[in-house]
Amino acid sequence: MPQTLSELCEVLRPEHELLGAKFGHLDEIAAMIPLSYVCPEEEEGAFNKKAALVDLSGLPTILQSGKAAAPFAEMTYAGNKLAVGQCAFEALLLGDGTLASISLLARSGDEEFVSWCVPVRAAVTFAWLQFLLRSAGKTGQPFQGLEIHDVSSKLLPLLLAGPSSSNVLSDYLGERQLPTSGQAANLYLDKILCLVVALPAALAPSYLLLVPPVAARVLWRSLLSFQEVVPVGRLAAKAWAEDALPWLTWVSTKDQVIKSMSELHDAQVLRSGHDFIGARGLLSR
Structure with missing residues (x-):
């Protein structure tokens, strides 16, 4: 293995x-x-x-599992709220509304989510999710039992x-x-x-x-x-994906990525409403 x-x-x-x-x-x-x-x-x-x-x-592949997996995913990922067996491309926003990544998120079980992102955004994505989980634990453990692991290998x-x-x-x-x-x-x-x-x-x-x-x-x-x-x-695959998903070029850099709410809606990676981390930052622009 x-x-x-x-x-x-x-x-x-x-x-x-x-x-x-x-x-x-x-x-x-x-x-x-x-x-x-x-x-x-x-x-x-x-x-x-x-x-x-x-x-x-x-x-890069991240596994989130535990009884609190669904509320945590819905708080952190700003796209569609997924039922078991569904997947979607979803924005993951930092607290100021800038993009951590746009990930493919799949709900693989009642208490399990798997996500994939482009390699250049993997470090910030995993670190941000871990930070949010630790921060929540300091304020009463609302996501007690949730585990987040890098399962890329x-x-x-x-x-x-x-x-x-x-x-x-x-x-x-x-x-x-x-x-x-x-x-x-x-x-x-x-x-x-x-x-x-x-x-x-x-x-x-x-x-x-x-x-x-x-x-x-x-x-x-x-x-x-x-x-x-x-x-x-991989070269031909990358060209094909970027042609179909123009937002891939947004997240192909380690630099800060600033996009408006309307741009994220147009890219179909943001749901209606403001019940996710980063929403206030988006609204302030």
Whole structure:
């Protein structure tokens, strides 16, 4: 079992080398990751014509669990209030209303949330959540029992995106149904239990697959056995995501990020109302 992000990034390296991958650094990820393969044009086209398969190892992942997970998530994340099995892109604001990050937040259980953010915002995101939890504890422990952990090395994230992606995954499921856009479910893919997150509408159809590292090479090869599936490096994946999600460029810096309430609403990462941390700072602008 990998103990660090760097170790996780090595799990699929032999597979990438067999495919002729070019490795390098990107977006504050310390480890070498596959930036591209032999034919960049085919990689770019896969998102529109086939199913792009991307190793997203290095993606920061935070787990919040405990009886107080739901009220804490609703206080800290400013997007939709999620039911079990739902996911959304949500703004996480600092106390002054500036952006800590925009994260993909999924409610994976009654008392469990998982979130993912871009690597460059990972440190401030995790530190801010930990600070809020400690601060709440000093004022009467309203979130007693809540735990927040960096679990980035525990599951290997794969992205499957493009018009053929739903058919590919459905082939594994038999009578089971794929989650629809904005939904998440635990499903067996080739007898491997994975958390399958159907990404929000702006990226649909696309799926984030959280795979046990010990089984990642098996599932990677299984997915590539479909003629429609094309291995895609991180450069093409980043370009595709930034085209679909313009706000990604906002959070691709370590600098302070100041956005107005109307900009965050337009980006669909902010809910109506002001019942979240940072709302007063937004209103004061």
